[in-house]
Amino acid sequence: xxxxxxxxxxxxxxxxxxxxxxxxxxxxxxIIALKSWLSGRGATWQKLFxxxxxxxxxxxxxxxxxxATFDEGDEVAFFPPVTGG
Amino acid sequence: xxxxxxxxxxxxxxxxxxxxxxxxxxxxxxIIALKSWLSGRGATWQKLFxxxxxxxxxxxxxxxxxxATFDEGDEVAFFPPVTGG
Amino acid sequence: xxxxxxxxxxxxxxxAELQQLxxxxxxAGALVNFVGLVRDVSTDGxxxxxxxxxxxxxxxxxLQQIAQQAMQRWPLLGIRLIHRVGxxxxxxxxxxxxxxxxxxxxxxEACAFMMDYLKTEAPFWKKEVGDFGQHxxxxxxxxxxxxxxxxxxx
Amino acid sequence: xxxxxxxxxxxxxxxAELQQLxxxxxxAGALVNFVGLVRDVSTDGxxxxxxxxxxxxxxxxxLQQIAQQAMQRWPLLGIRLIHRVGxxxxxxxxxxxxxxxxxxxxxxEACAFMMDYLKTEAPFWKKEVGDFGQHxxxxxxxxxxxxxxxxxxx
Numbered sequence: 001x002x003x004x005x006x007x008x009x010x011x012x013x014x015x016x017x018x019x020x021x022x023x024x025x026x027x028x029x030x031i032i033a034l035k036s037w038l039s040g041r042g043a044t045w046q047k048l049f050x051x052x053x054x055x056x057x058x059x060x061x062x063x064x065x066x067x068a069t070f071d072e073g074d075e076v077a078f079f080p081p082v083t084g085g
Numbered sequence: 086x087x088x089x090x091x092x093x094x095x096x097x098x099x100x101x102x103x104x105x106x107x108x109x110x111x112x113x114x115x116i117i118a119l120k121s122w123l124s125g126r127g128a129t130w131q132k133l134f135x136x137x138x139x140x141x142x143x144x145x146x147x148x149x150x151x152x153a154t155f156d157e158g159d160e161v162a163f164f165p166p167v168t169g170g
Numbered sequence: 171x172x173x174x175x176x177x178x179x180x181x182x183x184x185x186a187e188l189q190q191l192x193x194x195x196x197x198a199g200a201l202v203n204f205v206g207l208v209r210d211v212s213t214d215g216x217x218x219x220x221x222x223x224x225x226x227x228x229x230x231x232x233l234q235q236i237a238q239q240a241m242q243r244w245p246l247l248g249i250r251l252i253h254r255v256g257x258x259x260x261x262x263x264x265x266x267x268x269x270x271x272x273x274x275x276x277x278x279e280a281c282a283f284m285m286d287y288l289k290t291e292a293p294f295w296k297k298e299v300g301d302f303g304q305h306x307x308x309x310x311x312x313x314x315x316x317x318x319x320x321x322x323x324x
Numbered sequence: 325x326x327x328x329x330x331x332x333x334x335x336x337x338x339x340a341e342l343q344q345l346x347x348x349x350x351x352a353g354a355l356v357n358f359v360g361l362v363r364d365v366s367t368d369g370x371x372x373x374x375x376x377x378x379x380x381x382x383x384x385x386x387l388q389q390i391a392q393q394a395m396q397r398w399p400l401l402g403i404r405l406i407h408r409v410g411x412x413x414x415x416x417x418x419x420x421x422x423x424x425x426x427x428x429x430x431x432x433e434a435c436a437f438m439m440d441y442l443k444t445e446a447p448f449w450k451k452e453v454g455d456f457g458q459h460x461x462x463x464x465x466x467x468x469x470x471x472x473x474x475x476x477x478x
Contacts, residue, residue, distance in 0.1 A: 006379070008377060008379055008447065008449060009377050009449035009451075009460060010449075010460050054463075058379070058382060058447070061379075061381055061382035061385050061386075062385075063386075063445060077379060077382070077447075079379065079447060079449070080449065080460070080463070081444075081463035082443070082444065082445065082446060082447050082448055082449060082463065083443075083448065083449050083450045083460070083461045083462070083463050084376065084378070084407060084418075084419070084442060084443065084446050084447075084448025084449070084450065085274075085360050085407075085418070085419050085439055085442045085443040085446075085448070085467075091225070093223060093225055093293065093295060094223050094295035094297075094306060095295075095306045139309075143225070143228060143293070146225075146227055146228035146231045146232075147231075148232075148291060162225060162228070162293075164225065164293060164295070165295065165306070165309070166290075166309035167289070167290065167291065167292060167293050167294055167295060167309065168289075168294065168295050168296045168306070168307045168308070168309050169222065169224070169253060169264075169265070169288060169289065169292050169293075169294025169295070169296065170206050170253075170264070170265050170285055170288045170289040170292075170294070170428075183339065184338070184339050184342055185337065185338050185339015185340065185342070186339065188338055188339070188359070192361070192415075196364070196415055197363065197364070197365070198361055198363075199360065199361055199362075199363040200358065200359075200360060200361070201358065201359040201360075201361065202356070202357070202358050202359075202435075203356070203357060204354065204355065204356050204428060204431075204432070205342070205354075205355040205356075206353065206354060206355075206428070207346070207352055207353055207354070207355065208353075209351065209352075209353040209426070210350070210351070211351070261346075261350055272363070274358060274360070274436075274439055275470070277358075278358070278432070278435070278436045278439075281356070281432070282428075282432045285428055285432075316429070
């Protein structure tokens with residue numbers, strides 16, 4: 001399935017870009033599976049999702065937890081804990 | 086002893102004036118004694134201090150309770166519960 | 171620490187007052203303020219005018235004391251209190267309570283505290299005038315209860 | 325019920341915004357508002373600039389949802405939320421949270437609630453720039469704790 005991934009703030013600076021379209025293997029349909037799949041790209045990605053820093057996720061503009069599932073065409077975002085206000 | 090008494094809001098309307106200077110017998114030196122002494126003036130005063138409505142008191146601009154004492158020249162005020170804000 | 175208290179018949183400009191408070195406390199990260207307004211309905215009907223009586227001299231002192239209690243309990247940078255007196259029309263501004271602090275919790279709690287104390291300890295009395303005639307506003311038991319929640323254990 | 329939410333680079337005029345909120349909710353007896361300001365000091369030193377990044381689309385939606393939760397929990401008449409994004413200087417205004425209600429408690433609690441939720445759920449990120457270089461502002465555990473206090477029993 002094809003989805004769009006967005007990155008924000010510190011995480012955007014780590015991955016060095018703000019968005020990408022990815023085509024995922026069939027079994028990757030949860031946030032936790034996506035994190036694991038992205039970690040397979042190499043050390044930068046592995047470190048990002050190794051649990052040493054909190055990475056929050058949203059699907060189509062809604063905050064979600066690791067078990068949330070997404071569908072074809074969804075917009076998934078990864079970002080650090082928010083610090084507005 | 087001589088003191089000044091001020092009346093405010095509903096209580097001012099009941100007694101029909103806003104201030105008076107009074108000369109008190111020696112034993113009248115607490116708020117409760119003053120209320121009792123004023124009640125001796127007649128039905129209007131008696132009704133005012135009979136406990137059917139809350140009457141708050143201040144001595145020299147400080148909220149006080151019934152047992153508070155005042156001195157020669159003090160300013161004593163009687164008023165209903167406050168409703169500002 | 172900045173503190174300014176006013177009791178006045180005239181209206182106040184909230185924007186300008188907050189600007190002044192901020193200018194006096196430039197380190198502030200948080201500003202909280204409350205504005206109390208004349209409601210146009212009462213238990214008896216439509217309100218056209220509100221008359222606020224006060225105890226001159228004691229009101230200023232009571233507001234100062236309330237502000238000082240707030241300053242002792244919270245790490246505040248500045249406080250601005252204004253209470254109007256005299257004749258006000260429906261929707262007019264009655265009272266302004268504002269506080270600045272580094273972080274928001276202090277300013278929020280201090281403003282709520284100051285309003286709860288002002289409502290029960292500052293010598294102001296409201297009279298509503300309308301098609302029903304006129305009546306003194308009754309003190310609300312909920313205001314006294316609101317104050318009780320701030321009592322510190324002895 | 326009046327509700328207006330803005331996410332914008334430009335500054336806002338607190339006095340004018342409150343005036344507009346009051347005009348939209350003329351029955352209000354109480355107005356509470358919070359303004360968050362850029363502090364000129366951070367853990368690392370003097371701050372000259374604050375850059376606020378956000379997630380366009382999600383921010384507006386998050387603020388709307390926070391306001392709607394507040395409306396469900398308190399008898400509010402109106403809510404106004406503004407959050408700035410982009411580059412701000414020290415002492416600049418960042419955020420405005422305002423609510424009107426008949427009585428003060430609802431507006432006070434709703435504003436504190438909305439700030440606690442905004443701090444932990446709305447996708448904004450602050451970066452401080454100063455003589456120390458630049459750094460992302462760290463999320464504060466106390467903000468997450470502040471949010472927890474509003475959780476309703478299930």
